[in-house]
Amino acid sequence: MRELSVSVLPAISDIDPAEWDGCGADATPFTTHRFLAALEASGSVGQDTGWHPSHLVARLDGRVAGVAPCYLKTHSQGEYIFDHAWAEAYARVGGRYYPKLQCGVPFTPVTGPRLIAQSPAVQGALLQAMAQVAQQNGLSGAHVTFCTEAETRLGEEVGFLARASEQFHWQNQGYGSFDDFLAQLSSRKRKAIRKERERAQGFGGTIRSLTGDQIRPEHWDAFWAFYQDTGGRKWGRPYLTREFFDILHDTMREDCLLVMAERDGAPVAGALNLIGRDALYGRYWGCLEDHRFLHFELCYHRAIDWAIAQGIPRVEAGAQGEHKLARGYLPSQTHSLHWVADEGFSNAIAEYLRRERLAVDQEMAVLTEMGPFRRG
Known part of the structure; x- marks a missing residue:
């Protein structure tokens, strides 16, 4: 025995x-x-x-x-x-x-x-x-x-x-590009996403997807401000401490995909994803400026872009949110x-x-x- x-x-x-x-x-x-x-x-x-x-x-x-x-x-x-x-x-x-x-x-x-x-x-x-x-x-x-x-x-x-x-999860059906994914949508939905992305990308700045050593300590300073804003509105106070992000940088930055929007050289919004073996996991989002559709661009569309480029089978964008449905994330x-x-x-x-x-x-x-x- x-x-x-x-x-x-x-x-x-x-x-x-x-x-x-x-x-x-x-x-x-x-x-x-x-x-x-x-x-x-x-x-x-x-x-x-x-x-x-x-x-x-x-x-x-x-x-x-x-x-x-x-x-x-x-x-x-x-x-x-x-x-x-x-x-x-x-x-x-x-x-x-x-x-x-x-x-x-x-x-x-x-x-x-x-x-x-x-x-x-x-x-x-x-x-x-x-x-x-x-x-x-x-x-x-x-x-x-x-x-x-x-x-x-x-x-x-x-x-x-x-x-x-x-x-709501997005499934990669072997797409070679975001346009390949859009081709599988109805004409009305396809046009809506293209207009949405055009509007978001025209916010007056640039969007970068960073991982590993591309992520610098100052990016976490900016993201902490985003996280505090979202946490304060949703939960009353943020769950995670500032030190958590410093430790994440030291021990797990290779597991992180940080999508940052900057305008006039200053970060204005960001989305944090963690990279798994067979999925990209959307975790947190926040902003200091309100730009229409920027949330959807950083959290959902850029995650799909990155998953397609890396051959990742799935994107899980977090809990709840029927608004994800129109963007290709199914129940x-x-x-x-x-x-x-x-x-x-x-x-x-x-x-x-x-x-x-x-x-x-x-x-x-x-x-x-x-x-x-x-x-x-």
Whole structure:
């Protein structure tokens, strides 16, 4: 018999980067040791943030065989799989929804492995450990957000509830240029995008796509101002600290694509993407000047340009946003898993999820039909 054990780490620095990434955590940039370490070292998660690192590490005969990025949460901000209504309903009947255990990447609605292991047995052990940690510590439940479809099936087998949501992704069909992509759209949509891009590019300045050593520290100074503006309007305060971007520059600038708009020599808007093996991930956008359609140009069209040039199969432009549909980003299903300690509450959520899944399936079908691509 081989011995399998799972332990909890209060900091990502408590495990060697090679051991963490060696389990397959580098499938996306966001689950790598370097990204999670940047969040912790910068103070973006940890004390006073409501995100308290509680990472799971599975060991088989003493050797690291699987990991899962986990956090003890005292709120539901920065998750993008919304359970605020669950928390309110539980509180109305005298329950305490927080704290809860959250498996996922903070502030990052990107699908990828969460039960990071080669063996399904180890993945199952990580799931069971989440439920045990929640139960032993009096937590309301354990949640796995933006996991893979295969992980969802495994979770259902061990008693987790599956939830379906949607995002909008652009798929590269082997296009040689942006015009090749436009040729697949209806005439009306094709003309609209061309006019949109012409208007955006005529804002009175230049647009540059930067990666690796092309990104300089002063670019992060400018982007921090953009990020603060967007974060202040959307969330009340930005999730990430200024130091996070300095660490990102030091450890991950080869993973970054920064699209910057400059006018009269000064940056006025920017969009940050992270580069994965098979996808370009749009993350943050911000501006100091309002120019019509510049947001769409920097976040969506330039991302498509770059993905085509680099042969990247997919662009994921973040959570929500039906406005992405007209720009070639079609509905794509995302997945999450939920284990709820209270049986009655769990049954109520299961019924809610059943109804929600039907609504999501219907909406995705309608939106796909409304997409900009030529019929036939």
